[in-house]
Amino acid sequence: MAEAGGWIFDVYPSSDGMVVWLLDDEGKPTRLVNRYEAYFYASGSRESLRLLRQRLSRIRVPIQVERVERTEFWSGKPLEVLKISTSNLLAYRQLVSVAGKLEGIELFNCDIPLAQVYFFERDVFPLARCRVEHDAEGRIRAMEALDSPWDTHYTIPPLRVMGL
Numbered sequence: 001m002a003e004a005g006g007w008i009f010d011v012y013p014s015s016d017g018m019v020v021w022l023l024d025d026e027g028k029p030t031r032l033v034n035r036y037e038a039y040f041y042a043s044g045s046r047e048s049l050r051l052l053r054q055r056l057s058r059i060r061v062p063i064q065v066e067r068v069e070r071t072e073f074w075s076g077k078p079l080e081v082l083k084i085s086t087s088n089l090l091a092y093r094q095l096v097s098v099a100g101k102l103e104g105i106e107l108f109n110c111d112i113p114l115a116q117v118y119f120f121e122r123d124v125f126p127l128a129r130c131r132v133e134h135d136a137e138g139r140i141r142a143m144e145a146l147d148s149p150w151d152t153h154y155t156i157p158p159l160r161v162m163g164l
Contacts, residue, residue, distance in 0.1 A: 004132070007127075008021070012115060016033050016035075027160060041084070043080070043082075054112075062087055063086045068082075124145075125145070129147045130144060130145050
């Protein structure tokens, strides 16, 4: 196990998870990957949800579909939905697109950018100073924010300007 520290400079989805770039105190970048599953929810009639499962099964990416109960945002009432998740983040938009084209299906949590959801779920934020434990292949095992998004006095990362 190795440890890296620095500022989160960039995150973006890949087929292996979320790619996280850190900048250390000297401005040296480190590329790491954090296993991550993206998900959204779908509701509809039994027939619509059956058709959705059928259409999703045709897509050649790893997906998990499970029936769960969530609270509907506007009414506060419980709602039975399908949770559709994948570890291949590059296929996430395709899954949402397939689900969104079916009549009688209502989608939830699919319009928030994956990087934003990742930051929220990991309790980190852009340019947060972090401590990260990772293995020799650069896979993140643990991440801890050392900054707070509410701080008004914080250390600025060593950024450089690049011109073309």
